[in-house]
Amino acid sequence: MKKIIAVAIAFSSISLAACANTQSKTQASENHVAFSASHIERMDFGKDLQYKHWNSGKDECESRLMKESILSNYEIHQYDESSYIIRQNKCSNAEAPMMYLMLGEHKNVLLDTGAKSEDGGREFAHIVQKLIHKHGRSEQLLVLHSHHHSDHTAGDEIFSSFENTEVVEAGKKAFADFYKDDITTIALGDRELTVIKTPGHQEEAVAVYDSKTQWLLTGDSFYPGVLYVKNWKDYKHSIAKLHSFTQNNPVSFILGSHIEMSAEPGKVYEIGSLYQPQEASMAMTVEQLTALHQQLQNTDEQRLVNGAYIVQPMNGLQKSLSNIVRWAKN
Ligand SMILES: [Zn+2]
Ligand SMILES: [Zn+2]
Numbered sequence: 001m002k003k004i005i006a007v008a009i010a011f012s013s014i015s016l017a018a019c020a021n022t023q024s025k026t027q028a029s030e031n032h033v034a035f036s037a038s039h040i041e042r043m044d045f046g047k048d049l050q051y052k053h054w055n056s057g058k059d060e061c062e063s064r065l066m067k068e069s070i071l072s073n074y075e076i077h078q079y080d081e082s083s084y085i086i087r088q089n090k091c092s093n094a095e096a097p098m099m100y101l102m103l104g105e106h107k108n109v110l111l112d113t114g115a116k117s118e119d120g121g122r123e124f125a126h127i128v129q130k131l132i133h134k135h136g137r138s139e140q141l142l143v144l145h146s147h148h149h150s151d152h153t154a155g156d157e158i159f160s161s162f163e164n165t166e167v168v169e170a171g172k173k174a175f176a177d178f179y180k181d182d183i184t185t186i187a188l189g190d191r192e193l194t195v196i197k198t199p200g201h202q203e204e205a206v207a208v209y210d211s212k213t214q215w216l217l218t219g220d221s222f223y224p225g226v227l228y229v230k231n232w233k234d235y236k237h238s239i240a241k242l243h244s245f246t247q248n249n250p251v252s253f254i255l256g257s258h259i260e261m262s263a264e265p266g267k268v269y270e271i272g273s274l275y276q277p278q279e280a281s282m283a284m285t286v287e288q289l290t291a292l293h294q295q296l297q298n299t300d301e302q303r304l305v306n307g308a309y310i311v312q313p314m315n316g317l318q319k320s321l322s323n324i325v326r327w328a329k330n
């Protein structure tokens with residue numbers, strides 16, 4: 001909590017609650033910002049996301065490979081020929097957010113642009129460009145956000161400068177202009193995204209369902225970690241909406257933006273942890289979402305502890321800071 005208060009002084013770098021730690025700790029050499037095609041050659045591949053192991057942080061950052069810039073600050077996991085998960089690892093930022101790239105025949109969508117990094121997101125943007133080029137279909141890119149916290153929007157400026165790219169900013173006004181309804185569908189040609197408004201963690205939060213992978217991407221609203229809730233009533237309603245959606249649509253995995261839980265049920269890594277050797281799986285299940293929905297139906301605003309996640313209402317200070325940032329960045 002002290003960290004949250006400290007960073008509040010500098011609005012430009014603030015991020016709240018589940019996004020509480022804004023401290024960037026890049027330990028790689030400056031050569032790291034230079035992108036090379038070998039990043040893509042080294043990417044992981046597979047559909048068994050429940051077994052996916054990501055860079056653990058600290059020890060791996062300090063390894064010889066990292067010092068020689070052989071490893072990247074971003075890990076790329078290819079799910080199928082046109083779907084990628086890219087994680088900004090803990091060598092770059094303790095938040096270690098996940099970004100999702102879904103490529104289509106007529107349009108491509110990137111969900112989130114990452115947390116603060118030493119190179120301002122340049123390496124990440126180049127990775128996205130390379131993957132789009134490699135796919136060889138549309139060059140059009142639409143950049144969306146899971147919500148308006150700075151650990152998901154740090155690369156926006158770079159993407160805004162690219163040709164063939166539209167960035168839907170995460171602020172209140174841009175959000176309201178783009179998302180007219182509670183549910184918005186976005187056609188990419190051979191796949192369709194369904195974007196569902198899910199306020200609660202943050203006012204401009206959404207979940208994204210992809211018809212091709214059948215992923216349900218839930219941002220900071222639902223992931224293996226501490227789920228900070230700003231508005232309890234809205235959150236409860238949003239989780240009920242997602243639960244209902246999962247009862248009517250096939251879902252392969254529910255995937256959020258962070259991993260904070262250990263593989264040991266109920267154990268959570270400290271906020272700002274730079275080393276997580278035994279992370280829980282990133283993949284959440286419909287059963288776990290259903291369990292949360294049922295828990296919320298029977299409880300008033302309070303901390304809820306589950307083996308796979310912890311629900312934590314924001315306190316008054318956290319809510320106030322969130323309001324200030326939302327106002328300042330709109
Ligand atoms: Zn957040
Ligand atoms: Zn976050």
